Every structure is written in C-alpha cells, then in structure tokens.
Amino acid sequence: MTGVGTRTGDTFSPHDPLDDEPGSGEAGTAPSAPGRRSITLSPEQRRQRRRLEVVGVVIVVAIGFLVFKGLTSAIVFFKTANEAVAQRATLGNSTFQLEGMVMPGTVRTIRDSAGTTVAFVVESSGVKVAVTNTGSAPQLFQPGIPVIVVGHFVGTTDRFASDQILVKHSNSYIAAHPNRVRAQNGTTR
Amino acid sequence: MSTPARVLPQDRPAALRVLGATALVGVVATVWLGLFVTPPDQFMGNLVRLLYIHPPMAWVAFLAYGVATLASLLYLWPRTRAEHFDRLAGASAEVGVVFTGLTLVSGSIWGRPTWGAWWVWDPLLTTTALLFVLYLGYLALRRVPGEFHVRARRSAMAALIAFVDVPIVYFSVEWWRSLHQAPTVLNPTTHKTYVHGSMFWTLLLGFVSFTLVYIWLMAHRYRLARLQDLEDVEGLEVALEERRAEGDAG
Numbered sequence: 001m002t003g004v005g006t007r008t009g010d011t012f013s014p015h016d017p018l019d020d021e022p023g024s025g026e027a028g029t030a031p032s033a034p035g036r037r038s039i040t041l042s043p044e045q046r047r048q049r050r051r052l053e054v055v056g057v058v059i060v061v062a063i064g065f066l067v068f069k070g071l072t073s074a075i076v077f078f079k080t081a082n083e084a085v086a087q088r089a090t091l092g093n094s095t096f097q098l099e100g101m102v103m104p105g106t107v108r109t110i111r112d113s114a115g116t117t118v119a120f121v122v123e124s125s126g127v128k129v130a131v132t133n134t135g136s137a138p139q140l141f142q143p144g145i146p147v148i149v150v151g152h153f154v155g156t157t158d159r160f161a162s163d164q165i166l167v168k169h170s171n172s173y174i175a176a177h178p179n180r181v182r183a184q185n186g187t188t189r
Numbered sequence: 190m191s192t193p194a195r196v197l198p199q200d201r202p203a204a205l206r207v208l209g210a211t212a213l214v215g216v217v218a219t220v221w222l223g224l225f226v227t228p229p230d231q232f233m234g235n236l237v238r239l240l241y242i243h244p245p246m247a248w249v250a251f252l253a254y255g256v257a258t259l260a261s262l263l264y265l266w267p268r269t270r271a272e273h274f275d276r277l278a279g280a281s282a283e284v285g286v287v288f289t290g291l292t293l294v295s296g297s298i299w300g301r302p303t304w305g306a307w308w309v310w311d312p313l314l315t316t317t318a319l320l321f322v323l324y325l326g327y328l329a330l331r332r333v334p335g336e337f338h339v340r341a342r343r344s345a346m347a348a349l350i351a352f353v354d355v356p357i358v359y360f361s362v363e364w365w366r367s368l369h370q371a372p373t374v375l376n377p378t379t380h381k382t383y384v385h386g387s388m389f390w391t392l393l394l395g396f397v398s399f400t401l402v403y404i405w406l407m408a409h410r411y412r413l414a415r416l417q418d419l420e421d422v423e424g425l426e427v428a429l430e431e432r433r434a435e436g437d438a439g
Binding site: 045048049052055056059060062063066067069070073074075076077078099137138139140141145148164165166167168169170171172173174175176 | 227228229230231232233234236237240302303304305306309310311312314315316318319322323325326329332333334361365366367368370371372373376383384385386387388
C-alpha cells in the first residue's frame with residue numbers, strides 16, 4: 001500500500017512521507033531551506049516512527065498468536081463424554097477438555113493431607129465417565145449441571161484425572177426468590 | 190489561499206452536555222438497580238449482578254465497530270473523501286476498543302467465580318481478544334504519519350478488514366463449542382430472552398445507558414479530532430507565514 005502519492009486535494013508533498021531514504025525525491029528545488037516541507041524526518045518523527053514499528057510488530061505477533069490459539073484450542077474447545085470414550089484409543093493420555101453433566105448422587109469430596117479431591121461422574125448421551133479432580137471445585141459446582149473438566153484419561157482405563165473444573169451456565173436468569181421481598185440470607189432483596 | 194477562518198467548534202455544545210448528564214443518570218440508575226433492587230439469581234446468586242454491565246459493554250463495542258465500518262465505507266464508497274467520515278470512523282473505533290477492553294475485563298472478573306477460571310481459550314473469548322488486538326492495530330495504523338487522505342484511505346480499508354471478526358465473534362457460540370453461554374439478548378438463534386422481571390428491565394436500562402455513554406464519548410472524541418486537524422492546518426499556515434516573512438526580510 002505504499003507509494004500511493006497523488007490523491008485529490010494534496011496540500012502537502014505528493015511523496016509518501018514514510019519514504020525517507022536520504023536523497024530520494026526533493027531534487028534541489030529549495031536547497032537552502034530544509035524547512036517543514038522537507039521529507040527528511042526530524043529526530044522526534046524518527047522516534048515516533050520507531051515506536052510505531054515496535055507497536056506494529058507487537059500487534060502482528062499478538063494477532064498471529066490469537067489466530068493460532070483460535071485454530072488449535074478454540075475450534076474444538078471440548079469433547080463430550082461419549083465422543084471422548086469413542087475416541088479413547090487415539091486420545092491416549094493427552095490433555096483435553098471433557099464435557100458432561102454432573103450426575104446427581106455421584107459427587108464425593110475427599111480432604112486429606114494431600115489436599116482436596118473431588119470425585120464425580122459426568123454423563124453425555126448415556127455415556128458415563130468417572131472423574132477425579134485434584135483441587136476443590138469452583139463455588140457454583142453442583143450436581144445436575146454441565147461442566148468441562150481439563151485433564152486426561154488415566155493409564156488405559158476410562159477414568160479421567162482433571163486439575164480444573166469449569167462450570168457451564170445457561171443464558172437464563174431467574175430470580176432466586178421471586179415471591180419474597182428478602183432473600184433468606186438477608187443480604188439483598 | 191487566505192487564512193482559514195478561525196471558527197472553532199463550540200467548546201461544549203449544550204446538547205452534548207444534556208446527553209452526558211442523561212448517560213450518567215442512566216448508568217447510576219443501572220448500578221443502583223443492579224446492586225440493590227434486583228433479586229439474586231437462583232443459580233448464580235449475587236454473581237448475576239455483573240449481567241447488567243457486561244453484555245451492554247459488549248454491545249457498545251459491536252455498535253462502535255459497526256459505526257466505524259459504516260463511516261469507513263462512506264469515506265471510500267461515494268468518493269467524496271469527506272474528512273468527517275474518517276474522523277467519525279477513528280472516534281468510534283477508539284471508543285470501541287475501550288469498551289472491548291472493558292468487556293474482556295468484566296467478563297474475566299465474572300468468569301473467575303462462575304466458571305472457575307479468569308480466562309479460557311474458548312471460541313468467543315479468543316475471537317474477542319482478536320477483535321481487541323485487530324482494532325488496536327487499526328488505531329496504530331491511523332497514527333502512521335502521512336498525508337490526510339492517504340492515511341484515511343489506508344485506515345478505512347483496514348477498518349473493513351478488522352470488521353470481518355465482528356460477525357465471527359457474534360456467531361462463535363453457535364458455530365463452535367464454547368464455555369461462554371449464548372447471548373441472552375439478541376440471541377442469534379432463538380431471539381428470545383430468558384431474564385426474570387426486574388432483572389430484564391435493569392439489563393435493558395443498562396443497554397440504553399451504555400449506548401448513551403458511547404454516543405457521548407464518541408461525539409467528544411470526534412470534536413477533539415476535528416480540533417486537532419484544525420490546529421494542524423493552523424500550524425501549517427503559521428509556518429508558511431514565517432517562511433514568507435523570512436523571504437521578505439532576506
């Protein structure tokens with residue numbers, strides 16, 4: 001896109017001001033006055049230009065990184081439990097995100113010297129996967145909701161070891177106590 | 190060419206002041222309703238209160254980029270090369286970047302207690318981060334020095350390219366699997382809302398108020414850009430005067 005010089009209504013030099021090669025253009029019309037119309041950049045403009053180049057490089061790198069992330073992580077953000085079990089052989093012990101509904105009555109929290117472990121079963125299209133999560137669950141975690149767990153299959157089993165639970169929530173918002181003026185905890189209405 | 194008339198845009202147009210005051214009242218009312226009047230959500234509890242500002246911020250970012258794109262098209266299309274369309278695009282995109290940043294930050298703060306993570310590389314979040322960087326790049330490109338119309342044309346084309354990501358962000362929750370839920374308002378599939386009574390009205394007020402904030406910020410940014418351009422022209426005139434004076438003296 002460089003070198004787009006003469007457009008309508010140019011009041012300034014028709015050259016691309018980015019083109020500051022010494023000796024290019026500006027052939028001897030006013031040798032005595034380098035003045036403001038000269039294409040030579042002042043130190044201030046040079047600094048500004050260098051800064052813009054750095055900004056440009058940073059932005060291009062960031063765009064590249066995000067497109068890479070988009071193509072690798074975001075396109076298939078998770079596999080459902082039934083897909084994961086079907087692809088068990090190819091998945092091996094690689095790390096991925098597994099999605100499923102937390103089955104009621106399966107959640108057990110174990111606290112010992114090694115820390116907190118949460119064990120539960122997730123289900124998707126009838127296929128169940130037992131999950132053991134190292135670390136405590138997020139505050140909204142509860143049976144009957146969809147979650148995404150980040151981890152891998154253990155050994156050659158269909159058991160899943162995770163180190164992060166992500167709680168999915170819907171786009172519905174329903175008042176907790178629609179018929180009451182004050183919530184039970186008394187903090188807000 | 191005579192000295193350009195020194196007609197500066199009125200410093201603080203009354204309409205803008207009224208708009209600013211209305212926007213402020215709206216935002217304060219949204220925060221008050223959101224924090225004290227609306228009930229907690231049955232699933233999220235009090236964490237639902239971020240609902241009243243996070244989607245409106247995202248909406249303003251979309252709106253701002255839409256306006257910037259339209260202005261860029263209008264600058265390019267009829268070949269009028271009207272300077273005000275270029276300024277409008279720049280002002281709108283700048284407000285859009287601010288609101289994209291606010292959307293990312295408020296969403297991150299919301300995600301930590303609800304999902305259990307500050308950030309995940311899910312399609313919606315990833316494409317929104319990309320949107321932020323694309324328009325930062327656009328703003329940087331606008332600052333690359335050059336003759337007004339060369340710069341404006343280059344920027345307008347960049348704005349059209351950056352906008353490609355906006356529909357991708359919007360439909361990402363439908364095209365790909367996402368942790369982020371589908372939009373509650375303006376849902377691409379159902380066009381239904383699932384928000385209870387006063388929560389819905391507060392959310393709606395949030396949308397209106399943040400839209401007013403956008404118009405107010407954008408109008409001021411536009412004014413500033415116009416003043417800057419006037420100052421540049423003025424500066425050139427002064428420089429030419431000096432040169433002429435030098436020439437006369439010499």
